[in-house]
Amino acid sequence: MLDKAPNGKVSGLLNALDKALSAGEVEHAVDLFQTDCYWRDLVTFTWNIKTMEGKEQVRDMLKARLADTKPSNWKIADGEDASEADGIIESWIQFETEVARGFGHIRLKDGRIWTLLTTMSELKGHEEPVGFDRPMGAKHGAERNRKTWKEDREAEAAELGYSRQPYCVIVGGGQGGIALAARLRQLNVPTIIVEKNERPGDSWRKRYKSLCLHDPVWYDHLPYLPFPRNWPVFSPKDKIGDWLEMYAKVMELNYWGSTECKKASYDDKSREWTVIVERHGKEVVLKPKQLVLATGMSAKPNMPKFEGMDIFKGDQHHSSHHPGPDKYKNKKVVVIGSNNSAHDICAALWEAGADVTMVQRSTTHVVKSDSLMELGLAALYSEQAVQSGMTTAKADLIFASLPYKILHEFQIPVYNAIRERDADYYKRLEKAGFLLDYGDDDSGLFMKYLRRGSGYYIDVGASELIANGSIKLKSGVDVKKLTEHFVILSDGTELPADLVVYATGYGSMNGWAADLISREVADNVGKVWGLGSNTTKDPGPWEGEQRNMWKPTQQDGLWFHGGNLHQSRHYSQFLSLQLKARMEGIPTPVYGLQKVHHLS
């Protein structure tokens, strides 16, 4: 039988919180928190994405934001029960602010709040048209010269961006831009996506031939329209491309394919952007109030510069331009790099009969896909999780409820268990000379992703080829130079090569701001991505949230959106609500706007 006692404890605490906050008694509210507490707010109190760490930060935030926010009606979420395990009581919660409805999650330790997550679900008076409020579609009755849905859509497509300006322009029509635009469409925010590729999904289609998503289907759903239950666990890239194309169409997005954003500038007086785009070869000037760069964190190739690249006689390209292995049968290939792309490309080349050598400069975190699925993701994103009643929305919120400051503490045991389970496998890889790491603090893949967005391989088969020598490996070395037919390594090794693939990763999204707007704006905004964890490629100081992602930046009207499919789905909700509120003139005073510590 369900133990209802935790309900009483959570309700008691929420009542006390409600009372203290309604009365403006900040100290009473702060007293309800543990000393080592975390309050993560996604837009409800702070109009920002912000984690308050410790009572002092909670106090400061409440002092600044309580009067405006006017929170009320804190309770256990409708239809939910609190639960207790290992001394922690947790529950889904709901509440309201003056302008919004919120949903969240709470964990109590020793009767006080340990973690609190508050997220904005909807703006009052601007709810999405769902359920009882869904559109009629048909217009019953009789009316002369009535327009059909198709005619209305065509009229909108013809006028938006020409005789009528969009409120928001999203540069980049990958999954990030598409998910955000879908939400903005539901919120009635006129939006155009500008995408230089021809069709939605092309950013996936154009990647190397063998690519399948590394994340499983349960993690990858887009907003509103989940994949069907027979969708493969790991989507092949062209299939996900087709899904995105279908999605953009049925979600009625204003998607300008074959359109490149050339330049954007902001006028502080009119608080408006001038965005110059080239659409099918013709210049169009757009004047949105908000500009979102959804140009991809894996879209700005990091191309190394080695002596001799200009005289090398074979083929050479960045991994993002690798066409696939077909023309390299019996050819000698050198792949520079040892992360996901490098492994996938090496394996596909080996399958096609090429003689492949991987050059590994520094350590890489490798985790078997099966182990990651079972030990890392299964509790939230798996068929078992679905069977036990876990929804995508809840999984996303549970994940969001774990404060970044302590997330690594939850991750370390997972990766310790994986290391134990796969000990022989790791031994064999090391024996082959592969340089392994498990993250600076052994916290594994996901922390590496959040901190630096690189440095790992989710093993779907290539590691075995390295362990058994099918893919040759040169590790702990760098490229010294190229000659006409060789890659010369820092230890003097000369590798003959018909093809060199530079699987050397991608640059920061800040670079897009520099390219499209100006160096000055890019520097004002600073580095994009990372937490300030003071680990490799994520310099401190600690920031507590991902730099510049999905939240206000130091540049008025400029936003960054993207990340993996999970992040695009989850955070597009909060970015879309921030944009909608601004369009509706709802005051959005930002608390704790991020300071800039690093430029790129």
Ligand SMILES: Cc1cc2nc3c(=O)[nH]c(=O)nc-3n(C[C@H](O)[C@H](O)[C@H](O)COP(=O)(O)OP(=O)(O)OC[C@H]3O[C@@H](n4cnc5c(N)ncnc54)[C@H](O)[C@@H]3O)c2cc1C
């Ligand atoms: C090899 C590889 C494997 C990956 N595997 C996974 C995975 O399994 N799961 C996952 O979730 N993610 C994976 N990723 C990460 C992946 O890059 C992102 O999840 C996804 O592509 C990000 O989507 P996005 O919309 O943010 O960016 P992108 O898909 O990169 O889209 C950005 C778009 O911006 C466009 N653009 C850029 N500049 C301009 C301009 N000036 N004007 C107009 N358009 C412009 C580009 O053409 C591009 O289409 C992988 C990435 C790589 C490289």
